[in-house]
Amino acid sequence: MEVLVSSHAGLCFGVRRATRLAMEVRKNHPGPVYTLGPLMHNPQEVERLAGLGIVQRQSIDQCVGGKTLLRTHGIPRRQLQLATRLGIDLVDAVCPRVAVVRRYIVDFGRRGYQVVLVGDRGHPEVEALQSYAPGEVFVASLPGDLERVAGDRPLVVLAQTTQAREVFDAVVSACRRRVPQAESICTICQDAGLRQVEGRQLAARADLMLVVGGRISANTARLAEICRRVQPRTHHIETAAELETIDFTGVKTVGLTSGASTPTWIIEQVRQRLSLFR
Ligand code: SF4
Known part of the structure; x- marks a missing residue:
């Protein structure tokens, strides 16, 4: 055969980078090392890392006293604020490509745009991205998910980094039928x-x-x-x-x-x- x-x-670039950062922290930091949620969506690798002392925590308050890695998808703004209030020592392992999407969301939101984010509702990356938006973000996983989009306001279409290109293109076309001047930036990694x-x-x-x-x-x-x-x-x-x-x-x-x-x-x-x- x-x-x-x-x-x-x-591993993709972002997860490889996060794993390398975790290993470096483990090597140089004698105390507890945590990740907020799984560092990657792979139970076998998460278990291997736990065996090396890089331990998954479910909530911010469980991370007090340890160096804590922010995973590739990022975390919602409120959790980041809570971590800062609790004085948690954070290590930013958010993928730079996810950070780019976040910057677009913030930038377009400040300029008064509606943002359509082509993505899966409830996915940690999408939830984190939405939380930093100064304006409205509509999550669309299908071209039909656009009922609440206003036809008379500027609009930009962005994507969760791991979306399928066909879905992104279909949502962009649907947006342009509603807002002919709609802009789009394909942020698929x-x-x-x-x-x-x-x-x-x-x-x-x-x-x-x-x-x-x-x-x-x-x-x-x-x-x-x-x-x-x-x-x-x-x-x-x-x-x-x-x-x-x-x-x-x-x-x-x-x-x-x-x-x-x-x-x-x-x-x-x-x-x-x-x-x-x-
Ligand atoms: S955007 Fe996502 S898929 Fe792409 S490199 Fe970063 S973590 Fe990996």
Whole structure:
């Protein structure tokens, strides 16, 4: 069985950077090291980091007394204010590409624009971004989610960094039907975009497609969905152990890719287990 591995599989730039920062803090700081929420949406990697003393906390008040990493998605403004009030020693591991979207939201909001953010309601990145807006932010995951947008005010369309390009384009078109002068800046991260493009290409060449990543990882689920549209035999798995439950009958070529928060060691375990299959 041939295994085609995506050149974009593994951690994205932002998660790699956050992990490196966490390791540096762990090395140089003798006291407790915390992350507010999971540092990435991958339970196996979060568990590995916990084993090294980088421990996940669910709320700000549990972080008192420790150095605390802000994860790649950022945290809502109110939590940041609370952390400052409590004197928590914060380490900013927010992805610079997410920070760019935040700056756009603040800048356009101050200039009186309505902001349409193409994203998933309730996703931590979206919630954090919304919280810094000086004006209105409408979250749209479909072109139909625009009922509350006013037709007579300036409008800009931005995107959650891991959104699918087709959805962004569809929402921009819908916005322009409502506000013909609507502006748009595609803030989809290049990493997420390239992963999707290559995932689609691999899915077209493979008899079966594997997308490795945490079940709670929205970008992994989206990537699997994109691949499934091309290759219906697409499976979203977290670990190599799940390969045992998959039917490989008639499969000569397997495509292998991952979400942005899947470390290389998990992909390597999957690849090695696949090499034992005939
Ligand atoms: S997917 Fe892109 S924006 Fe999101 S954390 Fe990774 S590098 Fe940053």
